[in-house]
Every structure is written in structure tokens, then in C-alpha cells.
Amino acid sequence: MTRRRIKKTILWIAFVVLVGGAPVIGFGKNAAPIPQAGGGQIAPVPAGETDKTLAALHDELERSKDRLVLPGQQRPYFIEYRLLDLDERVISAEFGALLTSSTTRNRFMSVDVRVGNYKLDSSNFLSAEGFRGFLGSTGTVGIDRDYDSLRQDLWLATDQAYKQALDSFSNKQAALRALANAPTVDDFSREAPVVTVEPRVEPDWTTRNWESEARTVSAVVKNYAELYNSRVTYHLIYTTSYIVTTEGTQIRTSRSLAAIEASMGTQAADGMPLHNFLAVYANRPTELPGADAVRQQLDAKGKEVAALRAAPTVQDYDGPMLFEAPAAGSLLAQVLPPSLSGARPPLAMNTRFEQMMQALGGRSEWMGRIGQRVLPLTVDLTDDPTARQFQGHDLIASYQVDQDGVRAQKIALVQEGLLKQLLMSRRPGPDFDRSNGHGRSAFLAMPRPMVSNLFFTASNGESSADLRKRFLEACKQNGQKFGLLVREMDNPVVASSSQEELSDSLETLATGAPNGDRMPLLVYRVNVMDGSEELVRGAMISRLTLRNLRTLLGIGNDNAVFYYAQSQDAETAGTALGAFGSANGGVPSDVIAPSLLFEEIEVRGPHGEPRRTPLVPPPPLQ
Secondary structure, three states: OOOHHHHHHHHHHHHHHHHHHOOOOOOOOOOOOOOOOHHOOHHHHHHHHOHHHHHHHHHHHHHHHHHHOOOOOOOOOOOEEEEEEEEEEEEEEOOOEEEHHHHHEEEEEEEEEEOOOOOOOOOOOOOOEOOOOOOOOOEEEOOOOOHHHHHHHHHHHHHHHHHHHHHHHHHHHHHHHOOOOOOOOOOOOOOOEEEOHHHHHOOOOOOOOOHHHHHHHHHHHHHOOOOOOEEEEEEEEEEEEEEEEEEOOOEEEEEEEEEEEEEEEEEEOOEEEEEEEEEEEEOHHOOOOOHHHHHHHHHHHHHHHHHHHHHOOOOOEEEEEEEEEHHHHHHHHHHHHHHEEOOOOOOOOOOHHHHHHHHHOOOOOOOOOOOOOOOOOOOOEEOOOOOOOOOOOOOOOOOOEEOOOEEOOEEEEEOEEOOOOEEEEOOOOOOOOOOOEEEEEEOOOOOEEEEOOEEEEEEEOOOOHHHHHHHHHHHHHHHEEEEEEEEEEHHHHHHHOHHHHHHHHHHHHHHHHHHOOEEEEEEEEEEEOOOOEEEEEOOOOOOOOOHHHHHEEEEEEEOEEEEEOOOOOOOOOOOOOOOOOOOOOOEEEEEEOOOOOOOHHHOOOOOOOOOOOOOOOEEEEE
């Protein structure tokens, strides 16, 4: 795929963020009774509440509901205001020196105005004119929480969104008249209104000396002269989210997220680019590990990079492959989410949207398969946003209300290998017609069905030792002298130490997405006779898709938590690439999974010309 085609792909895949993975509703096979939507009464601001933001949202919404109409046109049937109050501290350092240290405060709003009705409205439509009907009216608002300023911004944005909705609805109706078989799935689900106004949490940057910690931990890489570059970044994030709707929903929730993301890069003697990364996430800044613990982890990562430089390149391979627990979680985060969404695609007047989604692995393979076997009969798959911990480890994807304003629900997706449910937001799909509280987004993007705390469990899990024995025995039966073991998967967004390297990685993945290409980071060649391991480099897994999960050769009982940020970038969201993200732009997520043994996986060794190494070696580090 050429860079020009990649750019065109990115343009079209921007739909994924705007359209989302898509909720569910309407005339699906498993349609449920539709509750009343609260009678359309806007919830009053709680007595004694002094939050001017909440008051401005309420008052302007009430005025828009009563007065927003063009002569001769229909009124909106639904108006929603969302606002994000964001405070972020970012500190970056390299080789013991501070690069950046910034504290920013921003406030963003989003206005959604719909005309029509729940069955057919102005949303879910991609016309030849582009994205109209999905962008809505978004933008920044004043950071002072001023009542009058916010109402002025809301007034103008609502006016624009209403006029766009009228245009979109007219174009959509014309497009539907031209179709032989019009969609029978509703555009929006009725949901009971939720009112929850939590205390607002203010940021606190004073609990630790973050700049000193960044300098201290980044200095450890001075021990590795072979490193070309390295960076350690602390992300400390506080958010307060508001949602108010004409259905009666009124929500204010606060949360925080903290992360340490580090990268280090170099080249092998033959020119192959090599890198490693560290990603640590916590619900609050104070819960991040201390400087000594982070130094130890970075030191281990540096040793791994040094070992990679000296490691031989992997040869092409086709046979059993064992993914240890953390790597298995990362793999599942890439393979499962696109098919867990029950969202139907939008009505599009151009077939390129469907083609691009399929090309990047963004098409659900499980839609329309409720009741069928999709995983081994011993496997259960559950997504539970209400879970807080797993075996003493805090989870970072917990929430009580989603970004659609719907209560979070624990969902049994797969039971004993059979598909039971899919993740839903408020956009209907062919299998289910109601949200189950999984409409998620970052930075006011359109909510789409996304995983939160995803649990992959098996009733026949084996110990790590027994699973390894099974792995080596399978290799022997194949007549192979060695098998491949994956200890860690790659994350190009966090690990790449330059924009050029990141672009190359994403282009490689985008090109191979239809074939199930996956990027492992730490791969070991295991001798089947004595079990000894040898690190190899340059591996690219090919043709690893959902179908491989149906025929697992073995499953461990060593469940571990894999923390990550789901991408919200336009070129990856909702596709097989959507697992790759960073703390300052992704959606906090977890996969809890054991080690997985695959019967037959294809691995390609390095091909093509490597880059030239620098003409002069790096300067000595003091």
C-alpha cells in the first residue's frame, strides 16, 4: 500500500472515530421492549449546587428545547450537550535531562442535535459531501467556568448543529428513496434517563516531585551506550465530564488517570531498527510506582534492547506458538474488539467506506452469529466496566455511566464458546436494539462500543509448566527442532522513538491488517530437546485472526492484567490497529487473559533493505 493510498485510507477511516463502532437498537433479532425516555423533561440542577457549568448547560438546553425551530421545519427531537473539563500535567525527560514540563487546562464541548425520530433521524449517514451529520458542533470553551461565556458558545453551536441536522436529514431521506432495500434498524435507542452528579475532583500536582522523578528514572539509560534515543514521559490527567440531554439525563463525573510511558531505540549492526518500551498505568498519580521501581523496570528494558542488538534474525516459521500471559492479553486487545462491537455501519453513499473498513480489519466477524460457536467450548468472555480489581490489581477501565449517559453493565459476551451478546452503545445494530452501557470515547469523540475490563477465562486452564510441555510436544510432533515463544507484543505508538519509525510501523500494520499481521517485540526460539531459549529479532506474525482462537491447542491458568489505551486516532479506531494508543489520547482499557498456545502460526523473518547506521558512533554518556 503506497503512502498516497495510506493517506486516502486515513481520510476514510476517520469515519470510524466519528461514527464509532456503533451501538444497537430498533428491529434487531433480539429486540427488547423499549422503555420510556423520561417524558422529555430536562432534569433540574440539584438544590444547593453551585457549579456554574452545570447551570449553563441546563439553562441553554432548556431554552433550545423550547425555542429552537426554523419556520416550516421540524423541531429537534433530541439535543445533547457534552462538556469535558481537562487538566493535564506532562513531564518528559531523556538521559537524565528534562525535555518538557507543562501544565495545561482545557475545556471542550460537543453539541448533538437530531431531527426526525428514534427510528429514522439525521445521524448515521455518510453522504457524498463528506462527514456532515457526524461531526456535530464541537470546540473549546472558556476555562474560567464562566456562566455567560459558556451559554454564548452553546447557543451558537446549537444553532449550527440544528441547521446541519436538517440538511443531513433531507439528504438522507433522498438517499433512502433511491435504495431498493432500505435499512430496517433504528438510528437511535430509547434509554431511561440517568441523573448522577458526583463531586468535582480538582487536580493536585503537589504529592510528589514529578520533574525530579522524571530526571532520575530517565538517567538509568545512560548505562546503555548503544541506545540512540530514549524518552520517559509522565502523564497526570484529571477530567470532569458533563452530559445533559432533553431526555432528562444529567451527569457530572470526575476521574483521574496517570501513566508513565517510556521508549528507547537503536539499530542492530546490520541496520535493523530496534526499540523497546515501558507503559505503566494507574487510576491516580499517587498510585504510580516510585522512582526506584521505575528505574529497575527501565534498566530491565535496556538490557532487553542490548540483547536484541546481539540477537540473530528469525527465520520464516510455520508451527506452534506460545504467547505468555501479558503478550496474550496484548494480542487479544488487537484481535477481539472489532468483532465485539454490535454496531452496524452507517448508511454510506460510497462503497469505499466498507472497503476501507474491511481492509484495515475493522469489520465485525461476529455480527449476525449470536448463538454460534466463536471460541473453544471451555472459554468464557466477559466485559465488566463495574469491576474494580483483579486479584489485588486495580483496573483502569472502570466506570458507572458511559459516554452516552447509560449505566454500565457487566456483559457475558461468550459462554462456553457460544456467542451470547455484543457490546452496544445507543446506535442500533442487527442483533440487539438497546445499549448495554459500552458507549465509550476520548475527548468527546462520538461514543462507540468499546471494551472496558475484558476477561478471557477457561475452565480447562493448565499450569505454566504443563502448557510449556504441551508446546514443546506439539513442536516435536511437527518434526521441528524449535518452537517460537512470544513474551511481549509491540506497541508502536508508545515504543517508537521517532515520527518516521512510527509512520513505518503503522504503514506496515495497515498493509498487513487484512492478513492478520501482528508485531511481536520479544520472541524466543525454544529448543524442543532441552527447553533452552534464544532471543531472536525481526519477527512479523502473519495470518493470525479470530479463527485461530477457535482452535487453541492449550490455555493457561495464569491470568494476568494487560493495561493499555485504546486508540481514538482516526486512522486506527475501530480496526484491528485500534489497540495502539497513548495515555494522553486513548481510552483506558484492560484485558485479563492467560497464556495461549496456538497450533499453527506463520511467522515471517525480516525482508527488504535495512536503514543505514549512523556514520559516527553516539557520544559517550557521562
